[in-house]
Amino acid sequence: MAHEKDTDEVTGVDTTGHEWDGIKELDNPLPRWWLWVWYASIAWSIGYWILMPAWPGIHGYTKGLLHQSDRVEVSKQLTALDIKRGEGAAQLRTASLEQIEKDPKLNAYAQQVGQSVFGDNCATCHGIGGTGGKGYANLRDDVWLWGGKLEDIQYTITHGVRTGADGARMSMMPAFGRDEMLQPAQIDDLTEYVVKLSNRPADAAAVARAQPLFEAQCSACHGVEGKGMVELGAPNLTDADWLYGADRTAIRGQIFSGNGGVMPTWQGRLSPETIKALAVYIHSNAGGQ
Amino acid sequence: MPTVIDNTRPKSDARSAVSAAARAKGKGGPEGQLYKPRQPIYPKLVHGKWRAVKWALLIFTLAVYYITPWIRWHRPDGFPQQAALVDFTGRRFYFFDIQLWPQEVYIFTGLLVMAALALFLVTALFGRLWCGYACPQTVWTDLYIVVERLFEGDRNARMRLDAAPLSFDKIWRKTGKHLVWLGIAFGTGGAWIFYFHDAPNLIRTFWTGDAPITAYASCFLLTCTTYIFAGWMREQVCTYMCPWPRIQGAMLDDHSLQVTYLAYRGETRGPHKKGQSWEGRGDCIDCHQCVVVCPMGIDIRDGAQMECINCGLCVDACDEMMIKVGRPTGLIAYDSDYVVAARSKGEKAVYKPIRSRTIYYALAMSVVGGLTLWSLVTRPKADLSVIRDRNPIFVRMHDGAVRDGYTLKIGNRTFEPRTFDITFEGVPGARLSQPGQTGRTVSVVVPADQVAPLRVFVTAPPDLEGERPASVPGRFVIRSGDVRAETKTVFLSGAANPQ
Ligand code: SF4
Ligand code: SF4
Numbered sequence A: 001m002a003h004e005k006d007t008d009e010v011t012g013v014d015t016t017g018h019e020w021d022g023i024k025e026l027d028n029p030l031p032r033w034w035l036w037v038w039y040a041s042i043a044w045s046i047g048y049w050i051l052m053p054a055w056p057g058i059h060g061y062t063k064g065l066l067h068q069s070d071r072v073e074v075s076k077q078l079t080a081l082d083i084k085r086g087e088g089a090a091q092l093r094t095a096s097l098e099q100i101e102k103d104p105k106l107n108a109y110a111q112q113v114g115q116s117v118f119g120d121n122c123a124t125c126h127g128i129g130g131t132g133g134k135g136y137a138n139l140r141d142d143v144w145l146w147g148g149k150l151e152d153i154q155y156t157i158t159h160g161v162r163t164g165a166d167g168a169r170m171s172m173m174p175a176f177g178r179d180e181m182l183q184p185a186q187i188d189d190l191t192e193y194v195v196k197l198s199n200r201p202a203d204a205a206a207v208a209r210a211q212p213l214f215e216a217q218c219s220a221c222h223g224v225e226g227k228g229m230v231e232l233g234a235p236n237l238t239d240a241d242w243l244y245g246a247d248r249t250a251i252r253g254q255i256f257s258g259n260g261g262v263m264p265t266w267q268g269r270l271s272p273e274t275i276k277a278l279a280v281y282i283h284s285n286a287g288g289q
Numbered sequence B: 001m002p003t004v005i006d007n008t009r010p011k012s013d014a015r016s017a018v019s020a021a022a023r024a025k026g027k028g029g030p031e032g033q034l035y036k037p038r039q040p041i042y043p044k045l046v047h048g049k050w051r052a053v054k055w056a057l058l059i060f061t062l063a064v065y066y067i068t069p070w071i072r073w074h075r076p077d078g079f080p081q082q083a084a085l086v087d088f089t090g091r092r093f094y095f096f097d098i099q100l101w102p103q104e105v106y107i108f109t110g111l112l113v114m115a116a117l118a119l120f121l122v123t124a125l126f127g128r129l130w131c132g133y134a135c136p137q138t139v140w141t142d143l144y145i146v147v148e149r150l151f152e153g154d155r156n157a158r159m160r161l162d163a164a165p166l167s168f169d170k171i172w173r174k175t176g177k178h179l180v181w182l183g184i185a186f187g188t189g190g191a192w193i194f195y196f197h198d199a200p201n202l203i204r205t206f207w208t209g210d211a212p213i214t215a216y217a218s219c220f221l222l223t224c225t226t227y228i229f230a231g232w233m234r235e236q237v238c239t240y241m242c243p244w245p246r247i248q249g250a251m252l253d254d255h256s257l258q259v260t261y262l263a264y265r266g267e268t269r270g271p272h273k274k275g276q277s278w279e280g281r282g283d284c285i286d287c288h289q290c291v292v293v294c295p296m297g298i299d300i301r302d303g304a305q306m307e308c309i310n311c312g313l314c315v316d317a318c319d320e321m322m323i324k325v326g327r328p329t330g331l332i333a334y335d336s337d338y339v340v341a342a343r344s345k346g347e348k349a350v351y352k353p354i355r356s357r358t359i360y361y362a363l364a365m366s367v368v369g370g371l372t373l374w375s376l377v378t379r380p381k382a383d384l385s386v387i388r389d390r391n392p393i394f395v396r397m398h399d400g401a402v403r404d405g406y407t408l409k410i411g412n413r414t415f416e417p418r419t420f421d422i423t424f425e426g427v428p429g430a431r432l433s434q435p436g437q438t439g440r441t442v443s444v445v446v447p448a449d450q451v452a453p454l455r456v457f458v459t460a461p462p463d464l465e466g467e468r469p470a471s472v473p474g475r476f477v478i479r480s481g482d483v484r485a486e487t488k489t490v491f492l493s494g495a496a497n498p499q
Helices: A032-051 A070-094 A097-102 A104-126 A150-159 A184-197 A204-217 A248-257 A272-285 B017-024 B049-070 B102-126 B129-134 B136-152 B155-163 B168-193 B199-208 B213-233 B235-241 B244-250 B313-325 B337-344 B356-378
Strands: A015-020 A023-026 B084-087 B092-095 B098-100 B257-261 B332-336 B382-388 B402-412 B418-425 B431-434 B437-439 B441-446 B450-460 B471-480 B483-492
Touching: A070 A104, A070 A272, A097 A104, A097 A150, A097 A272, A104 A272, A150 A272, A184 A204, A184 A248, B049 B084, B049 B129, B049 B136, B049 B168, B049 B199, B049 B313, B098 B102, B102 B129, B102 B356, B129 B136, B129 B244, B136 B155, B136 B168, B136 B213, B168 B199, B168 B213, B199 B213, B213 B235, B257 B337, B313 B332, B332 B337, B382 B471, B382 B483, B402 B418, B402 B441, B402 B471, B402 B483, B418 B431, B418 B450, B431 B441, B437 B441, B441 B450, B450 B471
Parallel strands: none
Antiparallel strands: A015 A023, B084 B092, B092 B098, B257 B332, B382 B402, B402 B450, B418 B441, B418 B471, B431 B437, B431 B450, B471 B483
């Protein structure tokens, strides 16, 4: 070191030449073992360079004598995971939907599978929380156009709605206005009638005028009392749930143009056991029906 | 006289020829040398009351350490029967009738804070008593020195042996010593692992090779550290590795009891022949007994030093000498700077244990101790945590009723399975539902000593008057016999979001 030798008076120890606010740093030597630990660390790091991948190069990196590779480790773990998951999938395949829901372990597994599959495939339309939106069914409430029992849900997921595939759920609300099956005034009257059905104040004269119309045109699917029919996917018009909106404009629009959404056929895209898990997940999150 | 803790003060030359030579060239050895060679210390065996206390504590602490994991304790079937057990796999801590869950780790925190405060208090009162008597480093070093003495003899014999050329006698003494040291070290590491597994089981699997790898690893690690720290490093650990000597100065004051050389009485020191007069001289006969017995290799007559662990061995050594030459004992004694200073001026003074700082430490200790004990005694036998569904935050039913989803985690801390009845309070007419159950109350069976997750829906009837606020404070209550727990949450009624 290129500083002048300076010895501390009190201790007789040389200083390092560093000084801060009059405080000098003594150049006390380390204990010997301390140095040994330091040498050992150096030796260790050299060993580490040799044994483990350590140096980047132009065409990759040094592999080290141990050929340690995190990528290989991860893929091994993933394979192990697949095997483990295979057990769960096999159990889902053989168990009935009720059995899955009753068995706490299998149920927990189905919930996890269901949740991730739901997020990947169903959330686009039904929302992450499954509450749907305008035109997309809320899967969290107790209203089920096609039935809310485990088997019903499983069937709907498997075959879809209005996809044209074999077995797909099928129903159609006529476009009474667009196809000119009814006059605008009649549609107005029917709107009032539907509002009345759901226990809201409506124009009594219009309701009376619409009564025969409803019975002739609508009751085949929605029932005389307007309570809907699950077999046909016809919604209950007397409850508080409205897929396309509850106000008069929305109801009138629906009678006029008869919307009906499409739900994909998942058979062939999702494995049967995945669909089972999904059905269980949806069922229990809707509180079960 | 203020307390001076100064380890830079020149040391006595009485250690060994090696150190004297090293010191002659400057404190740290030759100019430019990278390291400071260790100056070997050969503590001499001493007899006396403090040594006796140390023997007793040595036996007591080691006995506690080795015996504790072997105490059996009755718990219901399926639970560990070991009195003290840290069960990592089951994530439980057992200590006699106390059983702690991981989330109760704050009780440990309380204990640790209390231990720290106790250490502060003891240090403020009696100096580094912990270091000299109870610190594992001291205890095992003491034990190792016993072994060393057994094989190599006391101080002089050891020094001679080290200086002697290699011979059969030297080899077997050294080998024997190291083997026994390693045996003790292994026993130390071996005892440690029994705190973490069922001891009788582990001692068998350990030898058949079926014990968990962590057991072997911990055992190996503790064997190494014990052997190196107590066998090879000894005072180096206290002086260079332990942070405690560096902060103890903050706890000490003029009234703390420390091993002190009463210089006013001892000086002027010098050899004394039998029959000579004690007039005009001090009581210290410069016999160096206080130095040769010191396990830290220091001369207490230089004043308080950082290295001194307050072990009192020099007190015993000097007392023995004083008795021999017929002077009053206590030339080196546990004394406070305040008392010594007063007495050196011929005034009377007594040790003052009650001072503001000892009062503060004791007060803080009792507060923390009280709180810890209180939380230990009053901790519930069941716990309940509630996670509200965030998506959707609520669901409107076909009839206008509103339903919120919750995930409950119900912990049963008792040793038997329990059926918990769950209710929700806060929303009039609310019903709970859970796959297969619905009503004012739903119930769930939680296995002994476990947490069970549970999805629960709370449905509030349609709010016909439209008066319910958007967010209703409510709470889940779980009951099982006299075991009860509750957790607050909110019910979101969707009042602000008509659907
Ligand atoms: S000076 Fe005395 S009390 Fe301090 S460490 Fe040495 S023998 Fe123990
Ligand atoms: S043991 Fe007592 S008499 Fe002997 S040197 Fe130490 S202080 Fe002096």
